[in-house]
Amino acid sequence: MHRQNKQTFWSKSIFSLDHKVIAKQFLFLGIFFLLFGGYLAMLMRWSLTHTMEQLPWWLLGDLLYQESPVGSGIIGPDAYNQLFTMHGTIMIFWAITPILIGAFGNFLIPLQIGTGDMAFPKLNMISFWTMFLASIVLLASYLLPQGTAAGGWTAYPPLSTPVGGIPGSGQAYWTLALTLAGTSTLMGAINYITTIVRFRAPGMSYFRMPLTTWGLFLTSILNALFVPIIAAGLIILLLDQVAGTQFLVAGQKATIPGGDPLLYQHVFWIFGHPEVYILILPAWGVVSDLLSVFSRKPAYGYKMTAICMCTVTALSGLVWGHHMYTTGMSPLLGKAFMFLTLLISIPSSIFFLNWLGTLWKGALKFEVPMLFAMSVMWVFGLGGLTGLYNATITSDIYLHDTYFVVGHFHYTMAASVMFGAFAAIYFWFPKIFGREMNKKMGVVHFWTSFIPLNLVFFNMMVMGYAGHHRRIFDPSEFEFLKPILGLNEFMTLAAFVLGIAQVLFTINFFYSIFRGKIATKNPWNAATLEWTVSEPIPHGNFAIIPEVFNGPHEYSNPNVKGRDWISQSEKINS
Numbered sequence: 001m002h003r004q005n006k007q008t009f010w011s012k013s014i015f016s017l018d019h020k021v022i023a024k025q026f027l028f029l030g031i032f033f034l035l036f037g038g039y040l041a042m043l044m045r046w047s048l049t050h051t052m053e054q055l056p057w058w059l060l061g062d063l064l065y066q067e068s069p070v071g072s073g074i075i076g077p078d079a080y081n082q083l084f085t086m087h088g089t090i091m092i093f094w095a096i097t098p099i100l101i102g103a104f105g106n107f108l109i110p111l112q113i114g115t116g117d118m119a120f121p122k123l124n125m126i127s128f129w130t131m132f133l134a135s136i137v138l139l140a141s142y143l144l145p146q147g148t149a150a151g152g153w154t155a156y157p158p159l160s161t162p163v164g165g166i167p168g169s170g171q172a173y174w175t176l177a178l179t180l181a182g183t184s185t186l187m188g189a190i191n192y193i194t195t196i197v198r199f200r201a202p203g204m205s206y207f208r209m210p211l212t213t214w215g216l217f218l219t220s221i222l223n224a225l226f227v228p229i230i231a232a233g234l235i236i237l238l239l240d241q242v243a244g245t246q247f248l249v250a251g252q253k254a255t256i257p258g259g260d261p262l263l264y265q266h267v268f269w270i271f272g273h274p275e276v277y278i279l280i281l282p283a284w285g286v287v288s289d290l291l292s293v294f295s296r297k298p299a300y301g302y303k304m305t306a307i308c309m310c311t312v313t314a315l316s317g318l319v320w321g322h323h324m325y326t327t328g329m330s331p332l333l334g335k336a337f338m339f340l341t342l343l344i345s346i347p348s349s350i351f352f353l354n355w356l357g358t359l360w361k362g363a364l365k366f367e368v369p370m371l372f373a374m375s376v377m378w379v380f381g382l383g384g385l386t387g388l389y390n391a392t393i394t395s396d397i398y399l400h401d402t403y404f405v406v407g408h409f410h411y412t413m414a415a416s417v418m419f420g421a422f423a424a425i426y427f428w429f430p431k432i433f434g435r436e437m438n439k440k441m442g443v444v445h446f447w448t449s450f451i452p453l454n455l456v457f458f459n460m461m462v463m464g465y466a467g468h469h470r471r472i473f474d475p476s477e478f479e480f481l482k483p484i485l486g487l488n489e490f491m492t493l494a495a496f497v498l499g500i501a502q503v504l505f506t507i508n509f510f511y512s513i514f515r516g517k518i519a520t521k522n523p524w525n526a527a528t529l530e531w532t533v534s535e536p537i538p539h540g541n542f543a544i545i546p547e548v549f550n551g552p553h554e555y556s557n558p559n560v561k562g563r564d565w566i567s568q569s570e571k572i573n574s
Contacts, residue, residue, distance in 0.1 A: 082148050150171070211309075276413060296556050452501070550566060
């Protein structure tokens, strides 16, 4: 059903219907934008500590800003607004989403549930090329005379509309690109949900699915429910930008009554807060599975972890209002959102304790994927605990729009999700490419990422508590911030170390694709179905659809003789 008969170069490698090829395409796209978005962060950090100074040659200052209105090679206020707008947009929608959801969703779901391909292979192929088109539109905005979008990654009106935004079409390009990216995501969500519900192998019940597949399944449900909502918001925003409508224009600038900029904020955050869980649910699943593999014991509380992930998914659509405490929201409505936001932390805490239970008395193997999986526990713990202050109305009013919020969501959305993605890349690289990544370089990459990342993001929260606003262009202008300018410079140094570490990862990644050690069929002795097939995996995956007899974490079972694991497709008593 899923096999292609006549394979040309174009049908096999470019416009492929094979979920594994499409996964690689998403992975390469995501890594490109991860590096690009990280480069934008380096430019921001330089600007914050060397405001209105010429960029050094190694940051390509003269090349990028040779026609800057404030001088050759210098980042001005408008350019800085574009930097933080595009950094946030790219990291969330063009780096994390393609890597964790596009690449690993495509690669793992059919293999882990024991089927030959996605339910809709052509839709899957169209999904990637729609994302590719979105990428072209986004990058094309840099070629416009006034530059790219500058209204923040949230694109709040009036900053993102003609009445309050910068002149030019950059913001409209941004809106169109994000609409196309959302369309791609929606195609993928339909495919993932249908594949998991309809094409699981015999014996693969929901509570025998790996927790990685659970995370991708729940993420797809959230995408199917909430991407159409943000799409509606983006469409009316685009109409305001290019067609002269005034859905989001109010006050003296409005010539037609009835517009409301707060409408966009509600629509954005009804999607935007589930988006946090859309991104982190796959990472939670990856961490849950990898801790079990490298502890050589079953995942503690497997069913409860899956149930808690489902609970978080259900509650995630009810908490968006905590982003809007300072918009004049009714105090009673604010208290309801505060209660629901604090409530959602309970299931998260339960499966966090389950992670600790998995590690307890396990035969731990500190391979590179395990290091990154364990690091997620640390950064997610810090991000989750500091989120309680943003959930609480009284503390959030003080901390709102400060660097405390930036540090908090970087711990949850950047550190937790990206470390989960790195764990997945190092773990499944042998199955995707048939080779192993260099372990020593992986260990160096881990430590040169983990330590400076914490030095940057934790100190962001320190600066936010001191009152540092999240979008200040020149901190030295403010007397009350001068005592912490030294801390700002220290963070910039740590950020550059973090950036260099990702260059090391990139070298390891691409070198290993071509020159890495040939991998064995199952180098980690893992129990899930993807490790039962040999590389290169044929189009169709399995010669015979497997039958599933066990859960995904059969490690150290006393009934299994001669080894400490057994595959899901093997009978324990055989």
